[in-house]
């Protein structure tokens with residue numbers, strides 16, 4: 760049977776990237792998506808904004824919602840300091856299988872915990888499963904109508920502390936209107952919009968960075 764796009768993306772990584780070199784993995788995926796087949800990775804333009812937010816935050820504990828093929832997982836983990844951890848949640852086993860191999864090719868499996876399951880089920884278990892108290896940075900890139908419920912769930916579970924950063928992809932395209940409305944009007948968050956473009960296109964999109972004020 761015909762291969763899937765994530766399988767072809769993985770093949771491009773294994774063909775064009777150097778094992779153990781995260782930046783070459785990121786570059787190989789961007790090349791594949793720009794010149795061969797579009798895929799919903801955060802991409803190189805928004806990726807630079809992601810890099811600057813991660814570097815500035817220098818987080819110890821990072822949560823990513825929606826691993827997909829592991830592009831942003833590798834991008835974030837490559838910037839983390841030695842004792843920090845990235846937990847990434849993915850509920851599609853096929854995507855998780857591809858992402859594990861992309862993460863392994865980058866040599867970042869020691870910094871990354873890929874957990875298979877739905878965010879709504881896993882968020883309440885983060886403390887017991889991983890001994891995490893709070894997350895310093897959360898990257899939201901899963902189903903757009905789940906950003907708001909999962910943010911409220913993280914608040915309820917006490918996973919955010921004063922200064923925790925939420926970074927949300929696609930707040931314009933495909934768009935996350937209910938999340939934006941909530942986060943921009945809540946006194947508990949200080950938000951900032953980083954205008955950019957939908958990955959590998961000229962369509963407007965952007966990232967919303969929100970600091971939890973406690």
Ligand SMILES: CCCNc1ncnc2c1ncn2[C@@H]1O[C@H](/C=C/CNC(=O)c2cc(-c3ccc(F)cc3)cc(O)c2O)[C@@H](O)[C@H]1O
Nearest residue numbers: 799825827848849850851854876877878900901902905933
């Ligand atoms: C129970 C569902 C909610 N909980 C969840 N828990 C764990 N993983 C979840 C997840 N939801 C979705 N996922 C996973 O995240 C990923 C989903 C991401 C959804 N992203 C998008 O739809 C998206 C879509 C676009 C897009 C933009 C324009 C366009 F024309 C077509 C697509 C661009 C993006 O950057 C996107 O992120 C998948 O791997 C999916 O299996």
Ligand SMILES: [Mg+2]
Nearest residue numbers: 801900928929
């Ligand atoms: Mg996205």
